[in-house]
Amino acid sequence: MTRYASYLTPAGAPTWGAEKDGTLFDLGPSGLGVAPTLRDAIVSDALSSTPSTANAPAQAVDGTRFLPVVGEAAKVICIGVNYKTHQAETGRADAGHPTVFTRFTDTLWPHGADVRIPPESAMYDYEGELALVIGRPAHRVPRAAAWDHVAGYAAFNDFSARDWQRHTGQWTPGKNFPESGTFGPYYVTAADLGDVDELVLETRVNGEVRQHAGVADLIFDIPAIIEYVSTFTPLAPGDVIVTGTPGGVGLFREPPEFLAPGDIVEVEITGLGVLRNRLVA
Structure with missing residues (x-):
């Protein structure tokens, strides 16, 4: 690989x-x-x-300063509440369609770099996720043809300002603070990575496992996501779809545990390496 x-x-x-x-x-x-x-x-x-x-x-690799692994994407589309464990902890009802929000490209940030907690947020949280990169133009792609449009994969951390996310029903403000979308360190082609249903995602905070799930646990799988998203917006090679986070986010712990300066968050996905960032004030 x-x-x-x-x-x-x-x-x-x-x-x-x-x-x-x-x-x-x-x-x-x-x-x-x-x-x-x-x-x-x-x-x-x-x-x-x-x-x-x-x-x-x-x-x-040691000592290298990384960049967001695919940092020039024209579109970054994120899927919310897409693991049963996360749906259960949120208390949200079943949905007939994926929950979709957008992330601005200028929020993407690299592996290894410090992530500044916005001073405007007292509820900064992590979300380990699998991201896919589109490899072929995709518009109104049927489910059966969806895999042909996936070029490869990387790990993603969708850092979220929960207080800003909850200001209204629209999540965009809480998902687009600077440096909040860490992406990498590695990209692996779909052909090399193989069956994504066999991948395991784990998020750790200061070494403590907070999230652990198989990608097979997605509510809306990758073909369903591509079919839905490509229906309302054409996707181009290099565009990114972030597929959702499992249960275990800080917001729904008892009591809630949000990130603080000095915390180290790691997202590890089978074959894709460990995406690591330290939080700073």
């Missing part, structure tokens, strides 16, 4: 490359020039066969 990352070179230039055994091999503009960005590589289908890393500039 080849894992891809977006990151900065030692000289501070943005690039992307393949990770192997703790080393990053530069396939971007400062390296082999396969494509300017990882998103461009997805759009051009440059990852349909694994690019060679021979003669690529290399650097250790």
